[in-house]
Amino acid sequence: MPILAGLVGDLPFDWKAVTSGDRRALARAFTALESADLDVLSAIADRVFEHSVDVPTVGMTGPPGVGKSTLVGAVTTELRRRGATVGVLAVDPSSPRGGGALLGDRIRMANHAEDPGVYIRSFADRRVGGGLAPAVPLGAELLAVAGYDVVLIETVGVGQAELEVARTASTVVLVLAPNSGDGVQADKAGIMEVADIFVVNKADVGGAGQLERAIEHSMSSVPTEGASAWTPPVVRTVAVRGEGSAQLVDHVLEHRRALKGSGALVARRTEQARRWIEALVLEAALAEQRSKLEGELRESVREAAVEVATRKVSPYRAARRLHD
Amino acid sequence: MKAVTAKIGLDGHYRGIKFVSRVLRDYGAEVVFLGFHKSASAVAQVAVDEDADLIALSFLSPDYMSHVKDLHEALKAMGGHDIVLILGGLVDPDDHEQLRTLGVDRVFGLETKASDLIDYLDSRTDRPETASTKET
Numbered sequence: 001m002p003i004l005a006g007l008v009g010d011l012p013f014d015w016k017a018v019t020s021g022d023r024r025a026l027a028r029a030f031t032a033l034e035s036a037d038l039d040v041l042s043a044i045a046d047r048v049f050e051h052s053v054d055v056p057t058v059g060m061t062g063p064p065g066v067g068k069s070t071l072v073g074a075v076t077t078e079l080r081r082r083g084a085t086v087g088v089l090a091v092d093p094s095s096p097r098g099g100g101a102l103l104g105d106r107i108r109m110a111n112h113a114e115d116p117g118v119y120i121r122s123f124a125d126r127r128v129g130g131g132l133a134p135a136v137p138l139g140a141e142l143l144a145v146a147g148y149d150v151v152l153i154e155t156v157g158v159g160q161a162e163l164e165v166a167r168t169a170s171t172v173v174l175v176l177a178p179n180s181g182d183g184v185q186a187d188k189a190g191i192m193e194v195a196d197i198f199v200v201n202k203a204d205v206g207g208a209g210q211l212e213r214a215i216e217h218s219m220s221s222v223p224t225e226g227a228s229a230w231t232p233p234v235v236r237t238v239a240v241r242g243e244g245s246a247q248l249v250d251h252v253l254e255h256r257r258a259l260k261g262s263g264a265l266v267a268r269r270t271e272q273a274r275r276w277i278e279a280l281v282l283e284a285a286l287a288e289q290r291s292k293l294e295g296e297l298r299e300s301v302r303e304a305a306v307e308v309a310t311r312k313v314s315p316y317r318a319a320r321r322l323h324d
Numbered sequence: 325m326k327a328v329t330a331k332i333g334l335d336g337h338y339r340g341i342k343f344v345s346r347v348l349r350d351y352g353a354e355v356v357f358l359g360f361h362k363s364a365s366a367v368a369q370v371a372v373d374e375d376a377d378l379i380a381l382s383f384l385s386p387d388y389m390s391h392v393k394d395l396h397e398a399l400k401a402m403g404g405h406d407i408v409l410i411l412g413g414l415v416d417p418d419d420h421e422q423l424r425t426l427g428v429d430r431v432f433g434l435e436t437k438a439s440d441l442i443d444y445l446d447s448r449t450d451r452p453e454t455a456s457t458k459e460t
Binding site: 026028100102104107122 | 326345348349352356358362365366372374375402403
């Protein structure tokens with residue numbers, strides 16, 4: 001029904017219903033976000049930014065198996081106890097073969113499935129890298145517009161190059177657990193620098209004190225730019241029993257107050273916006289080049305490949321020739 | 325395609341549902357695996373929230389009919405009646421007809437092979453695609 005579609009502004013879901021708390025409509029909106037159709041994304045973004053609400057967005061990141069999902073569940077319980085509604089975006093990796101994914105984060109958040117004040121959505125990262133899924137940045141904004149007071153983002157288990165969440169969240173929580181690799185691993189990744197709060201989860205297991213000291217030692221050697229008003233605290237939690245989640249929420253709220261008080265929140269949002277715009281520009285350029293390679297350049301590439309394979313020309317020279 | 329896989333009720337035999345989850349994943353689906361001991365209403369709410377195209381349940385205990393009834397009712401109430409529902413496990417052939425009236429699209433028996441499930445999924449390509457299946 002193209003005429004009707006035109007009337008609702010070309011959105012494949014009911015926008016009014018989304019903003020009035022209809023979960024079915026919100027779920028449909030997320031599917032539209034995941035469609036990766038640029039026109040749809042742009043239309044959604046227009047509306048989202050028109051109604052924009054600034055809510056705390058908390059990124060929870062850390063190595064696989066440290067208890068991120070369980071901690072997100074515990075923090076959700078604590079936030080609900082304080083009367084806040086919670087939106088959760090949980091990202092798991094896509095399978096390297098077939099493009100499918102097994103999304104298991106919800107198993108650890110089972111208590112919240114039927115709570116009307118909690119909306120959880122699972123994402124596959126679709127192998128974009130960085131620990132997030134393509135739909136997450138706009139998805140976080142969408143949850144805020146849909147009326148959720150706090151947005152929690154759980155990244156895939158990070159290796160040594162997964163920092164995308166720092167470009168979306170207003171507070172980054174780095175979750176570690178005893179015996180999950182020493183501080184050097186985190187140092188290599190550069191994730192120590194982006195963490196606003198450290199969590200030592202599974203603190204009832206031996207080695208928690210050692211890990212805490214390693215974090216503090218590592219932090220003391222992190223170069224700070226100017227006089228930073230915020231020193232990342234280290235919080236001990238036992239997420240399976242909910243222990244420490246109240247302190248963690250306190251620190252998150254305190255961090256937000258500190259960011260706002262020092263004007264750093266605006267600076268952070270501006271920096272994130274800059275990177276977001278740059279990524280979109282690069283993405284558009286990439287799509288343009290890709291369609292050229294599949295279209296008008298296809299034959300030339302084939303011919304060049306023969307020349308490169310027979311060592312008549314280098315791949316660099318061939319690429320430059322195609323580009324000019 | 326987005327799928328939700330789960331076991332409802334107290335039955336804890338989960339080899340079947342794990343197998344199905346993997347077949348779905350390798351088919352290219354994004355599978356929200358809920359594990360076992362779930363309630364029908366929780367599965368329905370998750371399927372609606374995730375905007376799932378498919379719910380796959382496994383039963384090896386004889387109480388499946390009441391759970392499927394509850395799920396069917398819950399999905400209707402939440403506006404998720406268009407989500408395709410399939411069942412696997414130990415299901416009495418005499419019950420197939422009644423299950424069909426409760427929205428079950430297909431029942432797979434104990435001897436089901438991965439290829440049976442894949443053939444079925446291929447036959448249901450009228451379902452809306454997700455970006456993940458479109459891209460590959």
